[in-house]
Amino acid sequence: MNIKKIKDAFHDLEGEHIYLFIVNAKEYLNTNIAILKEVVKRDDAAGIYVTLNRPYASLTKILQRNDVNTDRIFFIDGTTKIIGETKKAENVFYVESPQNLTALSVTITEAVEALPSKNKFLILDALTTLTIYNSTTTVSRFLHFLTNRMRILKLDGILLSIEKELNPVIAEQLEQFIDKVIDLSE
Amino acid sequence: MDEKQEVWVFYSGERESDLLRFYGEGIAYLHDSGIKTHTIDVMKNPELAEKHKIIATPVLLIKKDEEKHKYVGIIDGLKQLLMNDLYGLSVLHALGFKEGRQLARKLELAGMGEKQEIEQTLKENLGSRGIHDFTLLEFNLKKRYAKVSLKSEFAKEHWKSETTVCMEISSFLGGIFTEIFDVGVLATEEKCIAQGFDYCEFEIKEAAEEHKKEIKEMVRKAIK
Numbered sequence: 001m002n003i004k005k006i007k008d009a010f011h012d013l014e015g016e017h018i019y020l021f022i023v024n025a026k027e028y029l030n031t032n033i034a035i036l037k038e039v040v041k042r043d044d045a046a047g048i049y050v051t052l053n054r055p056y057a058s059l060t061k062i063l064q065r066n067d068v069n070t071d072r073i074f075f076i077d078g079t080t081k082i083i084g085e086t087k088k089a090e091n092v093f094y095v096e097s098p099q100n101l102t103a104l105s106v107t108i109t110e111a112v113e114a115l116p117s118k119n120k121f122l123i124l125d126a127l128t129t130l131t132i133y134n135s136t137t138t139v140s141r142f143l144h145f146l147t148n149r150m151r152i153l154k155l156d157g158i159l160l161s162i163e164k165e166l167n168p169v170i171a172e173q174l175e176q177f178i179d180k181v182i183d184l185s186e
Numbered sequence: 187m188d189e190k191q192e193v194w195v196f197y198s199g200e201r202e203s204d205l206l207r208f209y210g211e212g213i214a215y216l217h218d219s220g221i222k223t224h225t226i227d228v229m230k231n232p233e234l235a236e237k238h239k240i241i242a243t244p245v246l247l248i249k250k251d252e253e254k255h256k257y258v259g260i261i262d263g264l265k266q267l268l269m270n271d272l273y274g275l276s277v278l279h280a281l282g283f284k285e286g287r288q289l290a291r292k293l294e295l296a297g298m299g300e301k302q303e304i305e306q307t308l309k310e311n312l313g314s315r316g317i318h319d320f321t322l323l324e325f326n327l328k329k330r331y332a333k334v335s336l337k338s339e340f341a342k343e344h345w346k347s348e349t350t351v352c353m354e355i356s357s358f359l360g361g362i363f364t365e366i367f368d369v370g371v372l373a374t375e376e377k378c379i380a381q382g383f384d385y386c387e388f389e390i391k392e393a394a395e396e397h398k399k400e401i402k403e404m405v406r407k408a409i410k
Contacts, residue, residue, distance in 0.1 A: 003207060006292075025210050025213065025214040025217070025270045026214070026217050028214050028217075028218065029214075029217075029218040033194055043313070046409050048405075052274065052312040053276070054264065054273050055272045055273055055276055057272055058187075058271065058272050060386060071409075072409050073409075074404070074405045074408050076398035077278045079279075080272070080276075082276070082279055082357075082372075083272065083275040083276050083279050083353065084272060090404070090407060090408045091404075091408040091409075093250055093401055093404060096372070096393060097370075097372055097393050098369065098370075099360075099364070099370025099372060099391035100370065101393075103371065103393075107401055110402050110405075111401055111404075111405045113402065114401070114405035114406050115405060115409060116406070116409060117410065128210075128211075129280065132280050132283055132284050132287075133280075133364070134361075134364070134370045135364070135368055135369070135370075138369070156349070162210060162214070164207065164210075165207070165210060179307040
């Protein structure tokens with residue numbers, strides 16, 4: 001895993017930006033943790049982590065085990081409700097399913113608006129899951145909306161995708177909205 | 187997860203090039219869970235295939251406590267591992283959904299539109315997946331709504347349960363009807379053979395708009 005590439009990605013650009021990280025499936029979790037560590041260590045950083053891939057209970061356990069400070073992260077979980085019982089916690093909101101993109105859009109917008117910090121961030125984990133559960137057109141519309149909101153709300157947007165799993169149509173459209181693509185798959 | 191577990195996925199790069207892509211989530215799950223995983227193209231590594239006595243592909247080989255279990259077709263073997271925890275279940279759900287979408291595309295269900303034609307096609311194609319007597323009780327393309335009854339081998343073999351047990355069939359049907367309705371849908375099992383009913387019954391509808399006003403308050407409380 002290329003830690004330097006991750007650090008450089010955030011240091012090269014000034015202000016708020018939208019990043020797409022393309023990650024190797026084998027290194028997905030470790031890379032994800034490294035990105036998150038980099039984001040939360042900035043001054044007054046607080047953000048929203050949208051998890052469509054791994055249930056909140058499982059994700060937070062892993063993050064804690066890896067010394068990632070989750071005190072200033074609010075989680076929006078789009079996967080737990082479709083498979084089982086949700087665990088009540090102060091820093092999580094459960095969305096019905098990864099197909100419910102309208103609810104997800106509204107929830108994300110409101111959650112970001114409520115963030116008290118200067119350095120706000122939003123992580124979407126992962127684009128791949130969105131394309132499993134939704135049509136290409138729906139995902140494109142959602143990403144267009146989401147990236148627009150990220151600009152308006154002035155936050156760093158971090159989109160994660162697994163190497164080779166990104167639909168080419170969506171990849172092409174994303175190029176218009178993304179400031180920087182960081183390919184960590186090699 | 188048991189640290190002594192080790193997994194080999196044997197596939198043919200020539201004939202099953204899409205296999206790793208299809209099972210990408212499952213394989214990533216194994217890596218994430220600390221299970222040593224090997225993906226082996228038998229065309230490139232015939233000696234490894236021979237060493238492990240692989241005569242057909244795809245095959246999943248799981249070593250647990252020095253004992254090896256062989257699963258032809260991968261998904262059955264993956265299931266054993268995935269059903270162990272919450273994250274595994276969400277991976278299994280995604281795989282079922284993906285499989286449903288792929289089948290619907292293969293059968294060109296989206297172009298059909300007629301209830302009887304869809305019902306007949308699915309009836310003819312679901313038997314091999316342990317799903318029998320598939321019936322479309324209700325079907326409304328405009329409202330993107332369907333109600334389905336079926337007999338599931340899995341539920342029949344399952345021990346008696348107070349709750350429904352066919353999560354995989356729910357996700358599989360979700361995938362099928364996402365293609366038919368061209369919109370993200372949720373399939374919910376309402377009755378299950380494991381609960382004592384004669385059939386399993388599923389409701390399929392567009393993922394409902396759901397929004398709770400308290401989200402802003404929750405974020406403010408959680409992050410100071």
